[in-house]
Amino acid sequence: MTVIRCPGLLNCDVVEVPHGLRLLAADGRSYLLRGLSADRLAEGPLPAPLAHALDRLGLLRAGPTRTVAVVGSGRLAIDVAEALRGVPGTVVAELSDDPATERPGGSWQLMEDHSPSRLTPDLVVICPTDPLGLRPVLQLCRERRVPAMMAWCGPASAWSGPVLTESRPGCQNCLDMAMARRDPLWLATAAGLTGAASCWAGRSWIAGQVAGLVAAGCDEAAWAQPTWASWTPRGHSSAPLDPHPECWWCCQSGPAPVRAESECSAVSSSAA
Structure with missing residues (x-):
């Protein structure tokens, strides 16, 4: 199992799993992103609806306004x-x-x-x-x-x-x-x-x-x-x-x- 330490704009660790990525939040919760690869995550930017959802979950780094x-x-x-x-x-x-x-x-x-x-x-x-x-x-x-x-x-x-x-x-x-x-x-x-x-x-x-x-x-x-x-x-x-x-x-x-x-x-x- 490969853990990607806080890649890009994400404020959480990421694990590659079959069929997608699992996001490991600091509070112990985890979230599965189906159909998304580590390469696609690194390319960015994320689609606006997905970025908005991750931001509401506290999984994005605070960026410039x-x-x-x-x-x-x-x-x-x-x-x-x-x-x-x-x-x-x-x-x-x-x-x-x-x-x-x-x-x-x-x-x-x-x-x-x-x-x-x-x-x-x-x-x-x-x-x-x-x-x-x-x-x-x-x-x-x-x-x-x-x-x-x-x-x-x-x-x-x-x-x-x-x-x-x-x-x-x-x-x-x-x-x-x-x-x-x-x-x-x-x-x-x-x-x-x-x-x-x-x-x-x-x-x-x-x-x-x-x-x-x-x-x-x-x-x-x-x-x-x-x-x-x-x-x-x-x-x-x-x-x-x-x-x-x-x-x-x-x-x-x-x-x-x-x-x-x-x-x-x-x-x-x-x-x-």
Whole structure:
């Protein structure tokens, strides 16, 4: 019998047994994890539901605390916030995108505060009800140098965008422009989805995506490759995002240049 002494984030010894691993708690209790090997345990990170259960049992080491702000007033924002609470060491701030809608953390304008004590999360997850909504929140995060990503869910589709960071190109603006270039009717399609109800399956998929991303680590190294993901009832996929050559967020520093109405400005003005 091989005893693995407190591997990784676990605050207990582990014994390899047939069909799984047995966790030996300090109080004498033990727990069987079926279907999990020592190699898989060493790879990490653990799935968010499993990590949450182990944390409640006191079997995880106390790790660093990260703060994630979820901006939105729809069902997607609620589901994402709930999933993030299951990630150990994560403090969730729920912020409203609408003055008429109350959220536990108040309004997203809290991040506009210029005082030293203003809210500065490790990551902001922006959940608009419209495909091109809440871009001003993303712009604020860019100005504050706070990593941020967008996620949207409609009646039969959903997507999560890349994490916006200042260390590398590839952002939501690039994705907006790529969609507009690929589909000349994208703006009309997005307008037609304004106010559309979100589906439960799509929301669950996005919530899992975001929880997994946060569990993997809220740092620049984890987000070195800009990626985006999409979901439909037929399946889901993820792909790297190439920076758009005309994206001023990625290609220039300072304020946005004034330019004639174009594909880029059309998307940005419609999103505002």
